[in-house]
Amino acid sequence: MGKIIPSWTYKYDLDQNRKIYLELINKVFDSGRLLFGNELESFENNFANYIGTTYAIGCDNATNAIFLILKSLEIGCGDEIITVANTAIPTVSAIRQANAKPVFVDVNNNALIDITKIEEKISPKTKAIIAVHLYGYACDVEEIKKITEKYNIALIEDCSQAHGALFNNKKVGSFGDLSAFSFYPTKSLGAFGDAGIICTNSSKEFKLLKKLRFYGIENDYVAEIDGYNSRMDEIHAAILNFKLSNLDKNIKHRREISEIYYKNIKNDLFYKIPIPIKSKSSFYLIPFYFSGDRNYFQDLLRDSGVLTNVSYKKPIHLMKAYEDLGYKKGYLPKTESFCDHNISLPICDLMPIELAYEVVEKVNKVLKNF
Numbered sequence: 001m002g003k004i005i006p007s008w009t010y011k012y013d014l015d016q017n018r019k020i021y022l023e024l025i026n027k028v029f030d031s032g033r034l035l036f037g038n039e040l041e042s043f044e045n046n047f048a049n050y051i052g053t054t055y056a057i058g059c060d061n062a063t064n065a066i067f068l069i070l071k072s073l074e075i076g077c078g079d080e081i082i083t084v085a086n087t088a089i090p091t092v093s094a095i096r097q098a099n100a101k102p103v104f105v106d107v108n109n110n111a112l113i114d115i116t117k118i119e120e121k122i123s124p125k126t127k128a129i130i131a132v133h134l135y136g137y138a139c140d141v142e143e144i145k146k147i148t149e150k151y152n153i154a155l156i157e158d159c160s161q162a163h164g165a166l167f168n169n170k171k172v173g174s175f176g177d178l179s180a181f182s183f184y185p186t187k188s189l190g191a192f193g194d195a196g197i198i199c200t201n202s203s204k205e206f207k208l209l210k211k212l213r214f215y216g217i218e219n220d221y222v223a224e225i226d227g228y229n230s231r232m233d234e235i236h237a238a239i240l241n242f243k244l245s246n247l248d249k250n251i252k253h254r255r256e257i258s259e260i261y262y263k264n265i266k267n268d269l270f271y272k273i274p275i276p277i278k279s280k281s282s283f284y285l286i287p288f289y290f291s292g293d294r295n296y297f298q299d300l301l302r303d304s305g306v307l308t309n310v311s312y313k314k315p316i317h318l319m320k321a322y323e324d325l326g327y328k329k330g331y332l333p334k335t336e337s338f339c340d341h342n343i344s345l346p347i348c349d350l351m352p353i354e355l356a357y358e359v360v361e362k363v364n365k366v367l368k369n370f
Contacts, residue, residue, distance in 0.1 A: 005346050005355055005362075007309040008186050012350035017242075021192075024238040031234070036214075039237040044197070046244055047181075050164075052174040053199040055206040058232035059213050062160045062182030062196035066094035066130070068212045068230060069178045069198060072205055073154055075100050075127045082121050083130040083158075084113050085315040085327075086335045090182075091132060091158050092316050100127070102325065104317050106332040110276045111287070111342065112139045114334070118147055128154035133162035133172050135311070135344075136188065136284035137276055141167055141175040148177075156180070160196075163189040164251045165282040173199050183240055188254065188284050188349070189247050195236045250349055254283035260356040261286055261345055267367045273342065285311060285344040292370050294343055300369065304362045309344040 014021070031037060040058050048056035059065050075081070077099040083091060085104040095102045103121050108114040111134055118129065129148055131139045141157065148155040159165075159173040160182035166172070173179035183195035198209055208225075211218055216227030243250075258281075262272055265288075273287045290297055298308050315335050317327035329336065346359055 003305055005306050005359060006348070007307040007344070007346050008348045010185055010190070010192070010349070012348065012352065016350055020242060021239055024242060025235055028234045028238055034234050035231055037234045039234040039241065040232055043232075043237040043241040043244070046241060047197055048199060050244060050247070051171045051179075051199050053179075054201045055199065055203070057198045057200075057206065057209045057213060058237060059196050059198065059230040060232060061090075061194040061230075062158075062180050062184070063090035063094050063097075064213075064228070064230040065180035065182075065196040065198045066091065066156070066158065067097045068209055068228065069156055069180060070094065070098035070100060070128070071212055071228075072178070072208045073128065078125060079127040080123060080125040081128050081130055082118060082126060084132050084134075084335065085317040085332055086111060086312060086338055087132045087134065087158065087316065088160065088312070089316060089319075090160075091130060092322065095130075101125075102316075102322075104327065104332060104335075107334050107338060109274060109334075110137055111135070111273055111334075111338045112137060112276065113144070115140055115143050115147070118144070122147075122151055122153070126151065126153055128156050130156045130158050131176070132158040132160075133165055135273070135287045136162050136165050136282040137273075138162060138165045138167040138172045138279035138281070140276065140278070141172065145175055154178070160184075161187065161284040162282055163187060163284075164247050166280040168278050169280075177202070178205060183236070186284075186348075188250055188282055189240065189243055190349075191236045191240055193236065195232050195240065197232070251282050253350070254286075254347055255281075256353065257347055257351060257356045258283050258286045260353070260360060264357075264360040265363055265367075267364075267370075269370050270363075270367055273338075283347065285309060286347050287311070287342050287344045289338070289341050290343050291341060294341060297366065297370070298343065300366045301362065304366060306346065306359055306362050308346070310342060311344060312339055315339045
């Protein structure tokens with residue numbers, strides 16, 4: 001079959017920056033500090049400044065970032081959290097870990113939470129809305145914030161796919177009471193393993209979350225509250241700090257790739273999922289809606305040497321693990337439609353531009369069969 005174009009790989013980035021990464025790792029080793037050292041403090045400060053919040057608290061992954069946020073807000077048994085079902089499982093598993101109940105709202109034409117349907121889901125048990133910025137697309141967090149303020153509930157932003165995305169020229173992650181980011185390797189700001197971070201402007205939440213991520217300890221290894229083990233190590237912090245300095249450049253490169261796809265692939269069955277107005281995508285993914293047989297389409301592309309990504313094949317409300325919530329097929333029609341038809345073309349850090357043109361050529365050739 002010849003050369004394969006992956007949907008994602010870290011190899012292009014590693015090939016260019018391996019020497020820098022090894023130097024950063026050696027710097028950490030030489031410091032004698034593997035946890036809670038200068039690298040983490042520096043990255044937390046730099047990331048907070050980048051997003052536009054006062055504080056950032058590094059942790060081990062975004063699942064625990066959301067979980068710790070919920071615990072810091074004293075959300076638990078009997079409480080309800082409004083969110084979407086076309087998100088990564090961790091968004092919802094974190095809610096369940098906190099013993100709260102996810103309540104799902106259908107999505108709009110951008111595959112993001114439909115703001116017009118939120119208020120009908122709010123009950124006396126509702127304690128927060130988790131707004132998921134999917135694909136690198138920004139939700140209309142200003143309108144969602146109006147709703148949370150009206151009902152005196154918390155706004156939590158799940159920015160796991162949206163590092164550097166903008167709404168009204170302001171970074172996502174800076175609108176909510178708290179926000180969570182993932183640094184899973186596939187992300188546009190990705191580590192070489194798991195890591196996450198929480199952002200907030202609240203000094204109270206900042207102090208509490210620092211304890212919660214480390215067994216409830218503030219100092220002297222004495223637990224003041226029940227806490228957890230959710231630390232980001234110094235190696236990840238050092239690498240992410242370097243990558244953060246290149247994030248805007250990375251987003252610009254991803255935008256160039258997206259424009260190649262958008263301008264050169266034209267087919268009635270295959271069109272881009274529109275980027276919301278007032279927002280600027282960070283292009284974590286470049287998603288399209290394919291109204292034909294997606295599995296067959298993916299197979300043909302795979303045979304031609306192009307791998308693709310689907311986010312997500314099955315909505316969470318229809319997964320076996322969550323059948324106790326009582327949702328049935330057809331309850332969230334747009335969510336289910338996007339899960340059945342979305343497909344993303346290859347995109348990753350430092351992907352060669354010429355590969356994007358190869359993808360275009362092969363996609364157009366396959367589309368002729370439909």
